[in-house]
Amino acid sequence: MENNTSSAGKCPFMHGSNTEVGKSVTDWWPNALNLDILHQHDRKTDPMGGDFDYHKALKKLDVAALKQDLRELITSSQEWWPSDWGSYVGMFARVAWHTAGSYRVADGRGGAGTGNQRFAPLNSWPDNVNTDKGRRLLWPIKKKYGNKISWADLIILAGTIAYEVAGLKTYGFAFGRKDIWHPEKDTYWGAEKEWLAPSDGRYEDVGKPDSMENPLAAVQMGLIYVNPEGVNGQPDPQKTADQVRETFARMAMDDEETVALTAGGHTIGKCHGNGRAEDLSPEPEAADVEYQGLGWFNTKGRGIGRDTVVSGIEGAWTTNPTQWDMGYFEMLFGHEWELKKSPAGAWQWEPVSIKDDEMPVDVEDASIRHKPIMTDADMAMKVDPIYNQICQKFMADPAYFDDCFARAWFKLTHRDMGPKSRYYGPDVPKEDLIWQDPVPEGPTHYDIGHLKSLIAASGLSIADMVSTAWDSARTFRGSDYRGGANGARIRLAPQKDWVGNEPERLQRVLSVLEPLAAQVGASIADTIVLAGSLGVEMAARAAGVNIDVPFAPGRGDATDAMTDADSFSVLEPLADGFRNWLKQKYVVTPEEMLLDRAQLMGLTAPEMTVLIGGMRVLGTNYGGRKEGVFTDREGVLSNDFFVNLTDMAYRWEPAGDNLYNIVDRRSGETRWTATRVDLVFGSNSILRAYSEVYAQDDNQEKFVKDFVKAWVKVMNADRFDLK
Template identity: 75%
Template sequence: MSSSGKCPFMHGSITTTEKSVTDWWPNALNLDILHQHDTKTNPLGQDFNYQEELKKLDVEALKKDLHDFMTDSQDWWPADWGHYGGLMIRMAWHSAGSYRLADGRGGGGAGNIRFAPLNSWPDNVSLDKAKRLLWPIKKKYGNKVSWADLIILAGTMAYESMGLKTYGFAFGREDIWHPEKDVYWGAEKEWLAPSDERYDNVEAPETMENPLAAVQMGLIYVNPEGVNGKQDPLKTAKQVRETFKRMAMNDEETVALTAGGHTVGKTHGNGDASILGPDPEAADVEAQGLGWANPTKTGKGKYTVTSGLEGAWTTHPTKWDNGFFEMLFNHEWESRKSPAGANQWEPINIKEEDKPVDVEDLTTRHNPMMTDADMAMKMDPIYREISLKFMNDFDAFSDAFARAWFKLTHRDMGPKDRWFGPDVPQEDLIWQDPVPKGNYDYDVDAVKAKIAASGLSISELVSTAWDSARTYRGSDFRGGTNGARIRLEPQKSWKGNEPERLQKVLTVLEPIAEEFKISVADAIVLAGNVGVEKAIKNAGMNITVPFAPGRGDASQEMTDVESFESLEPFADAFRNWQKADYVVSSEEMLLDRAQLMGLTAPEMTVLIGGMRAMGTNYGGSKHGIFTENEGALTPDFFVNLTDMIYDWKPSENGTYNIVNRKTGEQKYTATRVDLVFGSNAILRAYAEVYAQDDNKEKFVNDFVAAWTKVMNANRFDI
């Protein structure tokens, strides 16, 4: 065959994932999520410190520039009514609104909306233009403000410019530079697939698959046309309630956000959505990152097509007022089609002067419209009662919305120690998981000596500290050791925390904490460190585990019990425990937990080996305890896992027996998460490092470093 005209490169090897390892072997364990934000992807370099850059930011100048920008309409993408407020609010909302409580993922805290899939979701049509409009301001302030902060601030300043007294704003969101691969957005293979696909029963919204919150692939919240596009406000109300609950909002916050979000701006559907060009990720190079090109007339302004619905909600869409409730309750509504063919609600009888004017021709007026979710605020009995209260008390509505908007846009930022700027509110809010400051100055060695002499075992000391720390999730910076919430509800009753063992340890540690005037949180971490140091001595070495004092103790009143329930682990492979059998494999659950805790694959590996060696398994299980010297921090787990003297055989109860190949004698037992460190090629490579004869000290040092990282994960004050 002639080679003429053949491409000299391997197709798919650079720009696509075709024929990747996971394409050839779909069931292979993919460790990429543990290293998705490797420093090599960050153009700012390892020494870049965003908190230091923020100190150089002229906040007032930035806010003024954003205020001025709102009414500086650009010809290439003109502002509705000469004001970009609605567009900026939608971008900020859709950036923050992807957050879900179940795993803390999503949200606006990292600027992820800049990348696929979010930048090309059907629900985010035209937000590519919103970001591009902000570019001159980002260019001006450079590294002193992240995209993540700027996007949320733009939405907040939009409300302020239209008359809302905002609750506050905090900087501190650091940009990522690569799409987040760890976020599971759903199993659907097409955009806007029927919502039935993510429910056991679409009539029962609580049956939606966890950790999902939005009702369809490619939507931020619910379908504005109704459940699966069929109008029924009462059915939609049920989906709204479940979705907002999963996004950490109660009924009052839901009404405030729905009404406040639709007090300003408009929907766009004056054209044929089917003829829009490809989304930003699919568009060719000449589009320069913009998508959804609209060939209808000007394709912008009054001819813009985004959701397909068409119209404003209120008479004055660039003004913060009570117009949403007045419009909703002062008119009767009927179902109609937008020019794009979308289902929407329009008033049956409305005075001409009550209609909003055209976005370009201010002498022409058009009917307002409502989505099915808007009508739910009127039809659902609970939402209706709240809506009427707000309609009759504009100040209460404004305050409720300002607070709910602040929560929406800051929910995934973690504790106040991560926040920056002159507009950070002084008030401590329960959803911030507040923790009082602790004692930084005391005799650490004296406390350790008291704990060491307490009679608690290595396993009890280490397991309690680990259980306190493992709740941390870097997705929204919640959980962790600071606050010692393991001694409060709901954590003290979680099955995975072994309540009886936990109470035994706390009964010993709490008097010690009181004696030395330190927090129980510090005492728990010190106890874990004492246990690790004892195990190191048992292995024939003498290494001190680093410790940073200053943790505080939260109270039960500072703890939102319902919110913290989402932090309960379903499994903890580090202690070889799983609450039940799941569709997802044990090793995949291990990766999910490790990623939430911010661990790399090598850190995950060394922690597993060390925890097994110290005998910290849940309930004293012996699975994976591949050592004759339990309680000593040795690399025996890896030594014996990689020793070909053994054979590994499945047992009837789903575990595995490790037997001597020559004698047939059973030596150890194991779970899947034990054996994956020998079966997966990458993890085996790490295991072999620690099994080497010359790496015993490296194993201990690496374990101590990883352990300390976990213990300090939520210490944003150091």
């Protein structure tokens, strides 16, 4: 061996390769299409294995015992993280609130349905300071009940029980949230590169809250709702009210629900800001191993009890912060308020004058009293005329306020669970709520074969049948389980008038299918899906593959009374790469919009690929356009899209905005035209690998079978009764 003293004692391991951010493919080539969003919940991340059924495990849960254990926890105090006033009602309400509060209605992402607060970035957001302590306090209970209760369910149940312990009669609770096991790192939370960066970048005009970038809802990176100190940290209750209104609307709440949640949320608990934020240890994701997944510890003091730092604002809102009462309104409207600075230097509002017995006591020593506080968002409830009027209504009728908050809390914590068919447990409310998108049970005992024969003889084309079924089903999004073919809402406002649904063609097809459904006693929803599946079967037979597309009856038909048209407006597609359609030109590329749509529909990259190839040759392009229809056998479920896409007899030339010519190399003639969505399946290395599989001479039958499987997945995405 050579005597190389310079390398003596060196560790052969590549230091930092697993812990530091290195150059990824997208770092080296930032314009490369990143398919990670389609695989962010890969089964390999799930330690429970494919055989585990959470809903079956729930049946073994002793709900009464679990609730009692939570009540005992909430009314106790742990030495390592003491409870305020001997109660964790504020702690667990906040953990649940901040889990659910990340939901945004525009794309249905965020929310409480997956236990995502356990992972980055949410576990380390500045607005989530010390929620890590709440989850760790719950660990002994999670450990005890194990697989019978998910983290997602436990966090929300703990918050609900906290309100019951405080004295509120809650509206109900549903189990059924399944945990994820990996960060949702590809969810778009904003373009900022620093926490709590000024919100101006999220708006075309920060003075116009409705100009906030979609699909965002929170006003700054790392916040759940709005900045409690005011717009960009500058107090102005009316400007804050305007942001509150827009933000809560983007989280599916109206003005009354917004006031109820603000008042009810601040009836219990307190803000923590008795210390210096700069003295805190790093957040959980940045903390070293000795912190064991916890963060934000005070490095120069106790950092617990009265010396805790969270928001930087310091104080409680009410005289009795562990009790459910009308104290919030009494405090807010019973005093004049002035701006002050907290010990941590944050802006907060304090009463100009207040009696000693109206002040809340210290969290550790009941002989000490402190002034209550209000945030700028609280002052907005008083200053804004509409919010003020709602507050007056609540003060005049406390029972009405109790009911409004209980219902709003239930909505907040269940909004992303989807329809009631996904609810489990003894406390599921019997009432059907319109935000649950109710659908009646559909008929199942009709002659499916007879209905198919009627559809086949109806004169509808394969493209008509497949396109209509696809448009009905494509609204499904797995982020909050809304949309889909069940309910046949494609025939109701607002969907019947969406540009992407080609209203004229849609009404023509529905005018044929609706009488056939009535003739055999089937739902229109079933008939639409059955027609699309029949079209696929016919196209497969034309390609030489005899295959039956699985069909499960039972979809119901929703009515206008069951449909909140305004709520459904957010489901309108702005693009559909599967039908090669863009509503208009956007900043993001068409292929990126395709990925977003595919992910919301729950599709994998191979499923997306096979569906694109099949939809093209079936002639389902929007308006009958020919881009991407790389076949002379339109209406035949062939693998021609992939065969011709990968054929080197052609070259590809830009021909306009999102338009390309496919040119024969020998003759120089344009053979076909294409869009970016078409060509990305040949240009992206991963998607090309899938395309080559389906282009092989021996994979025509595989292509058809894989298309049918993916098709059925889309058609049944919202059939929770089948899962």
